[in-house]
Structures are given as structure tokens and as C-alpha cells.
Amino acid sequence: MTDATNGMLTRLKPSTTLRQINGPLFRKYVALFLAVVAVVLLTNIAFEIAFSYQEHKVSLIRIQREQAESASTKIGQFIKEIESQVGWTTQLPWSAGTMDQRRFDGLRLLRQVPAVTELAQIDSSGKEQLRVSRLAMDVIGSQTDVSREPKFTEAVAKKVYYGPVYFRRESEPYMTLALAGTGRDAGVSVAEVNLKLIWEVVSGIKVGENGQAYVIDEQGRLIAHPDISLVLRNTDMTQLAQVKAARAAGTGAPVEPVQSAKDARGRDVLTAYASVPPLGWLLFVELPVDEAYAPLSEGIKRSSLLLLAGLVLAFFSGLFLARRMVVPIQAIRTGAARIGGGDLTQRISIKTGDELEALADQFNSMAAQLQESYAGLERKVEERTHQLEQANLAKSRFLAAASHDLRQPLQALDLFVAQLQEQMKTQEGTRLVGRIDAAVASMNELFNALLDISRLDAGVLTTSILDMPASRLLTRIEDTFAGAARKKGLTFHVVASSLWLRSDVILLERIVLNLVSNAVRYTSSGGIVVGCRRRGDQIRIDVCDSGLGIPEEQRRNIFGEFYRIQKGDSHGGLGLGLAIVERLCRLLGHPIELTSTVGKGSRFSVTVPLAAAQAQFSEPQAAEPTAPDVFNGKLVVVIDDEALVLEGIGGILRTWGCRVIAGASCDAALASVGKDHCPDLIISDFRLGDGQSGIVAIARLREALGPDIPAFLISGDTAPERLREARASGHHLLHKPVRPMRLRAMVSQLLQNTDVAGAA
Numbered sequence: 001m002t003d004a005t006n007g008m009l010t011r012l013k014p015s016t017t018l019r020q021i022n023g024p025l026f027r028k029y030v031a032l033f034l035a036v037v038a039v040v041l042l043t044n045i046a047f048e049i050a051f052s053y054q055e056h057k058v059s060l061i062r063i064q065r066e067q068a069e070s071a072s073t074k075i076g077q078f079i080k081e082i083e084s085q086v087g088w089t090t091q092l093p094w095s096a097g098t099m100d101q102r103r104f105d106g107l108r109l110l111r112q113v114p115a116v117t118e119l120a121q122i123d124s125s126g127k128e129q130l131r132v133s134r135l136a137m138d139v140i141g142s143q144t145d146v147s148r149e150p151k152f153t154e155a156v157a158k159k160v161y162y163g164p165v166y167f168r169r170e171s172e173p174y175m176t177l178a179l180a181g182t183g184r185d186a187g188v189s190v191a192e193v194n195l196k197l198i199w200e201v202v203s204g205i206k207v208g209e210n211g212q213a214y215v216i217d218e219q220g221r222l223i224a225h226p227d228i229s230l231v232l233r234n235t236d237m238t239q240l241a242q243v244k245a246a247r248a249a250g251t252g253a254p255v256e257p258v259q260s261a262k263d264a265r266g267r268d269v270l271t272a273y274a275s276v277p278p279l280g281w282l283l284f285v286e287l288p289v290d291e292a293y294a295p296l297s298e299g300i301k302r303s304s305l306l307l308l309a310g311l312v313l314a315f316f317s318g319l320f321l322a323r324r325m326v327v328p329i330q331a332i333r334t335g336a337a338r339i340g341g342g343d344l345t346q347r348i349s350i351k352t353g354d355e356l357e358a359l360a361d362q363f364n365s366m367a368a369q370l371q372e373s374y375a376g377l378e379r380k381v382e383e384r385t386h387q388l389e390q391a392n393l394a395k396s397r398f399l400a401a402a403s404h405d406l407r408q409p410l411q412a413l414d415l416f417v418a419q420l421q422e423q424m425k426t427q428e429g430t431r432l433v434g435r436i437d438a439a440v441a442s443m444n445e446l447f448n449a450l451l452d453i454s455r456l457d458a459g460v461l462t463t464s465i466l467d468m469p470a471s472r473l474l475t476r477i478e479d480t481f482a483g484a485a486r487k488k489g490l491t492f493h494v495v496a497s498s499l500w501l502r503s504d505v506i507l508l509e510r511i512v513l514n515l516v517s518n519a520v521r522y523t524s525s526g527g528i529v530v531g532c533r534r535r536g537d538q539i540r541i542d543v544c545d546s547g548l549g550i551p552e553e554q555r556r557n558i559f560g561e562f563y564r565i566q567k568g569d570s571h572g573g574l575g576l577g578l579a580i581v582e583r584l585c586r587l588l589g590h591p592i593e594l595t596s597t598v599g600k601g602s603r604f605s606v607t608v609p610l611a612a613a614q615a616q617f618s619e620p621q622a623a624e625p626t627a628p629d630v631f632n633g634k635l636v637v638v639i640d641d642e643a644l645v646l647e648g649i650g651g652i653l654r655t656w657g658c659r660v661i662a663g664a665s666c667d668a669a670l671a672s673v674g675k676d677h678c679p680d681l682i683i684s685d686f687r688l689g690d691g692q693s694g695i696v697a698i699a700r701l702r703e704a705l706g707p708d709i710p711a712f713l714i715s716g717d718t719a720p721e722r723l724r725e726a727r728a729s730g731h732h733l734l735h736k737p738v739r740p741m742r743l744r745a746m747v748s749q750l751l752q753n754t755d756v757a758g759a760a
Contacts, residue, residue, distance in 0.1 A: 037314035045303045049296075056296050057270070060287065061259050064207065064272035068285040071205045071213055072274040075198060075224075078115075079278055082177060082193055083160065085113045089121065089189045090181030099130065099140060106132040109191075117174070118192040124185045126152050151178040155188045162279050165195065165217040167234050172196055173223045175279075198224040199231070202283075211287035212263075216243060218280045230264070237264065242271040246282050260289065332360055339367045463504045463588060464724060467611035470497040470532050470539065473509055477530055481516050490523055495531030501539045502611035504588055506723055511584050512541060514577040515604045519545035526601070534610065541606045549598040558594065630751050632657040634680040639669050639697055640714075641689030645736075649683065652740060653747070664689065666697035670704060678706045681750055686715035686722060686733065695729045710750040714738060 089105050092098045106119045110132060118133040126147020131139040146152050154161035155178035163176030173195040180188045198215060202224040205213040215224035220238035225231050237243045242261040263269045268289040273282050328350050335348035346367060348360035478494040485492035501508075512530070519528045526546025532539050550558060559582035585592045585606060596602035636658045640646045643664070650660040661679070663669030665688060673679060682701055684694035698711045712732040715722050726733035734746060 034311065034314050037317075038311055041307050041310045045307055048303065049300055052296060052299060053293075056293070057259070060270055060292050061272055064270065064285040064287060065274065067205060067207060067213070068272050068274035068283050071201065071285070072276045072281075072283045074201050075215065075276050075281070075283065076278055078198065078201060079162075079177075079193075079276075082113055082115055082191065083179060085109060086116070086119070086177060086189050086191045087179050089119065090179055090186045093183060093185055102130050103132060103138065103140065106130065110134055115193050115195075115197045116191045117194050120190040121187060122146055122152055122190065123187045129187075151176055151190050152188055154178070155180045155190075164219070165221065165223050173221075173231060173234075195223050196228070196231070199226075199228055202226060205285065207285050208287045208291050210291055211269075211285070213283060213285045215276070215281055215283045220247060223281070235264070240264065242273065242284065242286075243282070246273045246284070332363070335360070336363055339363065339370075345371065462721070463507060465502060465504055467500055467502050468505050470499045470501055470541075473512060473541075474530065474532070476509060477512055477516055480513065481520055481528075485520055485528060488520065488523075489525070490520070491527030492520075493527065493529045495529065497532050499532060499534060499539055500611045501532075502609040503590065507584050507588060508590070508606075508608065511581050511590075511606060512543065514581050515543040515606075518577055519543055519547070519602075519604075523547040523601075535607070537610050538607050539610050541608065542603055543605075544601065544603045546601040549600055550594070550596040550602055551598055555594060555596065630748055633659065634751055635659045635661065635677065636681045636683060636747070637669050637673060637679045637701065638662045638683045639666060639688065639694070640664065640685040642685070645685070649743075652743070656744065656747075658747075666692060666700050669697075670701065673701075673705065679709060681747065682709055682711035683747075684711065684713055686713045686717065686726070695726070695731065698731065710753065712746055712750065 086109065089102070089109060092102060092105075102121055106121070109119055110116055117135060118131065120128055121130040123129050126145055128142050128144040128146060129140070131142065151161055151163060159180050161176070161178040163178070165173050165175050168174050175193045175195055176190060177193050178188055178190045180186070202213050202215060203226050207213060212226050214222060214226070214230075214237075216237050217223050220236060220243055222231050222235040222237050225235075238247070240261060240263070259270060259272070261269060261271050263271075263286050269286040270289060270292050271284055271286045273284045275282055331350055332348055335346050338346040347364050350360040474494045474497060478492070482492045482494075516528065516530060523545045524547070528546075529544045530542070532541045559578050581604075582592065588608075591607045593605045593607075594602065595605070631653075634657075636653055638646060638649050638653070638660060639662075640649065641664050646662045646664065650662045653660045661669060661672045663672055679701075682698055684697050686694045688694060688697060694713045694715075698713075702709055702711075712734065713726050714734050714736055715726075716736040723733050732746065734742065
């Protein structure tokens with residue numbers, strides 16, 4: 001589709017961006033349907049979870065309470081059995097003939113009831129007559145008076161006495177059990193009961209996987225627990241919330257029962273308790289909360305999966321229903337957008353039998369008419385465009401193919417002029433050589449500008465965006481133009497900067513070089529300032545001069561091709577510098593601005609993105625000419641397939657005091673050097689006639705003569721790809737034609753680095 005056709009079709013384009021079937025109306029229907037289903041499902045699941053939680057908790061507490069009551073009954077039965085076993089020892093009356101029988105009955109009781117550790121029999125007057133024990137010797141007739149002790153008085157008064165729990169040797173829990181006989185002179189039997197045996201009863205109570213049951217006495221001390229070590233340490237349980245509440249309830253005070261609390265290990269548990277009626281003890285059953293609610297958690301997970309499945313089903317159901325409603329509207333929008341975008345073959349197919357179908361037919365009719373009207377115009381425009389493209393491509397191919405061959409004689413001519421400057425000492429000869437040098441420089445500048453414009457027109461110039469320090473660019477500008485500005489009597493100031501910017505290193509440098517070159521050319525007095533400053537997340541590079549300024553009527557054409565600024569009676573420049581700058585800025589996306597006042601000067605500003613500082617990469621900087629002893633006697637190998645260039649480079653190096661071995665190929669250079677000599681420097685053309693590249697030639701020479709020989713490349717191909725390829729291989733690259741001072745600076749720098757390394 002041509003530009004003319006696109007322009008005429010712009011009026012047909014919708015005002016909004018093309019959306020697919022998931023447009024706003026479609027999403028609205030789907031979201032509404034999904035929201036309704038989600039609310040219903042979430043509400044139902046929330047109520048189910050709440051009710052299930054309460055029912056599950058009540059059920060667990062009830063089960064635990066039943067377990068506690070069952071266990072307390074077992075403990076009560078355990079105590080009652082001991083009580084019944086001790087009770088028959090009180091049946092015999094006290095007489096001299098019954099003592100042996102009583103001792104025999106006591107020993108038999110110790111054998112039959114392991115929980116009884118010691119049995120004492122007291123007569124009706126409160127005197128101890130017999131003591132049998134598992135832990136000590138039996139004592140008969142000790143006559144110890146215990147008539148005032150609770151175990152005697154309480155047993156006589158109430159027939160049975162349950163003493164408090166005590167710990168013998170501060171470890172094992174014991175309880176005193178005393179029973180009075182039925183006869184008047186039957187006396188009292190006192191049994192010391194070891195409560196460790198209650199542990200078997202408590203351990204037999206299973207409360208889930210990690211639950212437990214334990215018993216505390218009236219003082220709140222632990223007397224039975226699955227972990228016997230807690231009992232043996234005489235653990236006080238009165239600080240637990242559930243124990244406090246249970247003990248308070250035993251006093252008759254109104255207390256809210258505790259169902260959730262922390263156990264002795266700090267775990268959250270569900271708890272229930274029951275009292276052991278004969279003794280006043282409390283038995284607790286506890287189950288960890290995470291285990292108690294594990295089935296409920298699994299139920300919640302299942303409900304969540306069901307909810308997710310329901311939402312997915314609701315989503316796809318919403319998609320189906322919304323699609324049935326929205327698809328015709330979306331089809332009209334999509335078809336209209338494609339027609340507006342230039343696809344005149346597009347037809348909208350809707351079979352709804354209503355106004356939407358009629359609207360689609362109108363769009364189809366309009367598209368058919370437009371297609372017929374533009375068919376002839378499009379063919380003509382395409383033919384003309386094709387002719388222009390072919391001509392432009394042919395021009396670009398010609399200039400690109402001729403680049404290397406045209407730069408070779410320019411390079412040789414430039415070097416021959418430099419040699420003449422060394423030899424022509426007369427005033428007239430120096431003047432003529434200077435005129436030739438200026439002409440060569442102008443020819444080189446024109447040639448470079450034509451090649452740049454050609455590549456930009458053809459669209460073959462590619463970019464490589466990197467982070468770079470602004471100081472690198474500013475130093476290059478200062479090295480290039482400071483001398484030329486001083487020759488014209490101008491001040492040249494570059495403002496240092498530590499900022500980093502993001503751009504194409506080569507293309508941005510070309511932009512600023514062209515701007516500064518114009519500033520030097522058109523400024524006759526005053527000076528030039530180059531610098532950069534930060535503006536938010538961008539950097540503005542300014543080139544300011546004190547020239548005549550650019551009139552308002554010329555600013556509209558300043559960036560046109562071959563437009564030269566009017567300067568009095570003459571015309572300066574080639575008319576391509578600013579055209580190249582504008583196209584390079586457009587390619588890189590760097591806006592360029594011009595501010596100018598006639599009679600005071602101009603300022604060109606290029607805005608580039610700000611970048612974080614990264615590893616610096618080096619490029620050879622032009623150095624000041626050094627003393628002749630840097631060059632004297634140095635052996636330099638030069639490889640170039642162009643005889644004139646080879647002669648020119650060799651000649652200028654010899655005038656500087658170097659020894660030169662020249663060759664048209666790597667093999668020729670190797671044959672001339674020999675394996676007994678190690679050159680101080682290698683200079684190679686990038687593209688050699690034998691199909692080899694200079695990178696390969698340098699590598700072969702280093703392999704044969706020494707790996708640390710410094711080297712650099714010279715190329716007639718100015719494409720940015722060549723510079724990037726050279727840098728990737730670790731070599732510096734100079735573009736032909738190389739000015740003699742630039743060549744001298746590079747050779748001096750590499751030879752100086754070699755001398756420093758050798759001295760070290």
C-alpha cells in the first residue's frame with residue numbers, strides 16, 4: 001500500500017486501537033458472570049467452613065471429655081481395688097495369738113498389690129503394732145503412738161482416709177490410704193500407695209497421634225503423665241489456664257470452661273477434664289490443635305479445589321455466553337479496522353438478521369468501492385517507487401564497492417604529502433605542499449560525506465547501542481579540533497564530565513565531530529565551547545560557538561542536503577554535514593535542537609539517554625609527537641596489497657627514523673623478516689588481496705615471531721561493523737586515509753607502551 005493510499009485511508013481508521021475478542025464489552029460480560037458465581041460459591045463455602053469448624057470442635061471436646069471421664073473412672077476403680085484389698089486386713093481382732101497371722105496377711109497383700117509399698121496396722125488405742133514394707137525391715141510391736149495423726153483420726157471417724165500426695169525422696173509420688181475395721185477393737189490399717197502405677201492407666205489412654213492424658217492432685221502437682229520424667233520432677237501444673245479453670249470450678253465458683261489452651265510444652269491444644277471422685281484429683285485429656293483440625297483442613301482444601309473448579313467452569317461458561325453476544329460487534333470492529341488499515345479485500349461476514357448485519361454490508365460495499373478506485377493509482381505509485389528504490393540501491397552499491405579502491409590512492413597521496421613536508425624546506429615549497437595537503441583533506445571530507453549520505457539513504461547503516469563515558473567523546477573532540485581552532489586564533493574549551501551516556505559509540509562521535517567541524521569553519525573570532533549536562537534521565541550535549549549566527553529564514557533548510565550557509569559573499573562547507581547529523585540523530589532516536597542569534601553565535605544540542613557507568617573500553621587517543629628516539633631503529637612490518645599505500649606508509653615511517661619491512665601479503669612479510677628478527681610493530685590493511693583479513697595476518701606473524709608484538713589495522717572500509725570486528729579481536733583500527741599526525745600518534749603510543757613494558 002502506498003503512502004498516498006494510506007493517507008486517504010486514514011479517515012477510515014477507528015479512533016481506538018484494534019482489540020481482539022477479549023475487548024472491554026467481552027471482559028465485562030465474563031467478569032460479571034464470574035463475579036456472580038464466585039460470590040455464591042464463596043458464601044456457601046464460608047458458611048460450610050464456619051459451621052463445620054464449630055461442629056468439629058464441639059465433637060472433639062465431647063470425645064475428649066468422655067475419654068477423661070472414662071479414664072477417671074478407671075483410676076477410681078484402681079484406688080477402690082486397693083482399698084478393698086487393704087480392707088480385709090482389718091477383720092482380725094487384736095490378741096496375742098493373731099500377730100503372726102496379721103504379719104502373714106500383710107506380706108500377702110504386698111505380693112498381691114504391687115502399688116502398696118508399706119502396710120502398718122494400728123490398734124484401737126492408736127499404737128502401731130505391726131509394719132511390713134518392701135523398702136525396710138518389718139517391725140513388730142513398736143508401740144509408736146499415732147493416735148493424733150490424721151491417718152488414724154480421720155480413718156476412725158470416716159472409716160477411710162485418703163492422704164495428700166507426697167514425693168518420697170523428692171521423686172516418686174505416694175499417697176497414704178487408711179481404713180478402719182468394722183469392730184470396736186479392729187484398729188486401722190494404713191497403706192502407702194506408690195502412684196507410679198497409675199502411669200499405666202494414663203498411658204493406655206490414646207488421644208489421637210500426639211495427644212496425651214495426665215492427672216494432677218488437689219495441689220495441682222503432676223502425679224501421672226505419659227512422660228514419667230515430668231512426674232518424677234514434681235512438676236507444678238497450676239500455671240496452665242485449663243488447670244486454673246478446673247480447680248476454680250471445683251470450689252463451686254462460676255467459671256467459664258477452658259476448651260483451647262496451651263499445654264506444658266507451649267503447644268496449642270484442645271482440652272477437657274474429669275475429676276476422680278474419691279480423691280479430688282483432676283484428669284486432663286489434651287489434643288494438639290493442628291492435629292485436631294487436620295481433617296477440617298483437608299475438608300477446606302477439598303472445598304477450595306471445588307471452588308476453583310467451579311470458578312473455572314463459570315469462567316468458560318461466561319466466555320461462551322459473552323462470545324455469543326459480543327462476537328458480531330467485535331467482527332464489525334475488526335473488519336472496519338482492517339479496511340481502515342488498507343486491507344480493502346477484507347469483508348465482514350455476519351448472519352444475525354438485524355441492524356448489525358446491515359451495518360456490516362455497508363462496510364463491505366464501501367471497501368469494494370475503495371478497492372476499485374485505488375487500484376490504478378496504486379499500480380502507478382508502486383512502479384515509480386520501485387524505480388526510485390532501484391536507483392538508490394544502485395548508487396549505494398556503487399559507492400560501497402568503490403570505497404576501498406578510492407581510499408587507497410587518497411591514503412598514498414596523503415602520506416606522500418607528509419613526506420614532502422619533511423623534505424621541502426623552502427618557503428614556496430612549503431606553501432605548495434600545504435595547498436596540496438588542504439586539497440587532499442577537502443577531497444577526503446567530501447568523499448566521507450558522500451559515503452555517509454549514501455548509506456543513510458539506502459538504510460544499510462546499523463546501530464550498536466552501548467554505555468560509554470562522556471569523557472571519552474569529549475577527549476576525542478578536543479584532540480581533533482583544538483589545534484585547528486588555535487590556528488584560526490579561536491579559543492576552544494571542552495567542559496569535562498563524569499557522566500555516562502547510552503548510544504552508538506561510532507555514530508554519536510560522528511554527529512558531534514560534524515557539529516564541531518561546522519563551528520570551527522563558521523567562527524572567525526571568539527571561541528567554541530563543547531560540553532554536556534544532565535537533564536533528568538537524559539544528557540544534553542551542547543556545541544556552542546560565537547560565529548555570525550544563522551538567520552531565521554535559513555534555519556528551515558539548515559539540515560537539507562547540499563545546503564550551504566550563506567557567509568557574506570562566499571559559500572562555506574560541502575552542504576552535507578548537518579544533513580548527515582540530522583539523519584544519524586533520527587536513526588539513533590536522539591533529538592537535535594538549534595538555538596541561534598544573528599551576530600552572537602549558535603548552539604546545537606543533541607539529547608541522549610543517561611546510562612549507568614560500566615567497564616570502560618579503550619581506544620587509542622591522539623598523542624603529542626614524541627622525541628625522535630621513540631622511532632629511531634624500530635623495526636616495523638607493513639602489510640598492504642596496494643603498492644602506493646605500501647610505499648607511502650613505508651616512506652613516512654623511514655622519515656621518522658624507523659626501519660621498515662613491507663609486503664603485499666603475510667607470506668611476503670614473513671619471508672622478508674626471517675625468523676631471526678622480531679619486529680617492534682605490525683601495521684596491516686584490514687582486507688588483503690589474497691582473501692585474508694589483517695586480523696589473520698597479524699595472528700600468523702605473532703605465532704611465527706612472538707606473541708607480544710604490538711599491532712594495529714588500517715581499513716578503507718568505514719562501515720561501523722569493521723571497527724566493532726577489530727575491537728572484538730583486540731586490535732585498534734584506523735580508517736583510510738589516515739592523516740600523518742594520526743598515524744604518528746598511534747605508532748608512538750604503541751612503541752612507547754612496548755618500551756615501558758620492556759623496562760619493567
